[in-house]
Amino acid sequence: MIEVKDVSFSYKNNIEVISHINFKIEDGESVGIIGANGAGKSTILKLLVGLELGCQGQIKVDDCNVDKSNLSEIRKKIGYVFQDSDSQLFMPTIYEDVAFAPKNYGFPKEEVNTRTIEALKSVGIEQLKDRPIYHLSGGEKKLASIATVLSMKPNILIFDEPTVGLDPKNRRKLIEVLQTLGGTKIVTSHDLDFIYDTCQRTILIAQGKMIKDGLSKEILENRALLENNGLELPLSLISRT
Ligand SMILES: Nc1ncnc2c1ncn2[C@@H]1O[C@H](COP(=O)(O)OP(=O)(O)OP(=O)(O)O)[C@@H](O)[C@H]1O
Ligand SMILES: [Mg+2]
DSSP: OOEEEEEEOTTTTTOEEEEEEEEEOTTEEEEEEOSSSSSSSHHHHHHHHTOOOOOOOEEEETTEOSSGGGGHHHHHHHEEEOOGGHHHHHSSBBBOOOOOHHHHEEEOOHHHHHHHHHHHHHHTTGGGGSSGGGGOOOOHHHHHHHHHHHHHHHEEEEESSSTTTHHHHHHHHHHHHHOOOSSSEEESSSSSHHHHHHHEEEEETTTEEEEEEEEEHHTTOOOOHHHHOOOOOOOHHHOOO
16 A cells, blocks of 8 residues: 655755645555646656655555665565656666566576566567667657566556557557556556546646545546646547537
């Protein structure tokens, strides 16, 4: 379970970008976090994995407080896909990047290979495994980033803007991957159709504050609520009306 209790946060410039946020996420839930540019979505995700520290309030993952002393524990529980793929990939080839975490974790060689190939297959990029990272397209980098996280099979998966750069077929494939994966999933996206298809629950934030937390179906179908917070109805709903 993830528990965020009265959390506020400022970066070094002391401007508060997260303000008194509260939510709980139970095991197995899939939750979308939506909001306009700069609302604080990526910041919340970074606080959950301890990539930013020093918030006020409390963040707990299972029974671990997210703080400096628990970071390796937290990182084992959570797989985190960065908004910017270049921050995620650092090995010479895709295969090495996807194999890196299981190898580092000490799994036997065979198991590292099985996990790596499975993860690459699940996002459909097995054929790219020996390609150098710097030769990849934006969408290919995104798929590779997702595979680096899947190879660890973490209990909690966090995706920051996972559909950016994906073509419609790969986006559809990612929806299927998310729908079939077990565990807890937290997704931020401006692609509200993607949230609609993958997350049962949605948290809407604006300027670092919680606006609404509820069923995706209710929040994402509420045109006035979305428009008041700088968003628009999912495209699939616009074309229905
Ligand atoms: N390293 C940083 N130092 C100072 N301010 C930052 C830093 N990173 C983000 N911010 C500010 O914090 C606020 C929230 O940023 P954040 O990246 O969390 O927004 P977001 O909701 O993810 O936006 P987007 O939809 O554009 O990805 C913004 O006002 C941003 O300018
Ligand atoms: Mg962001």
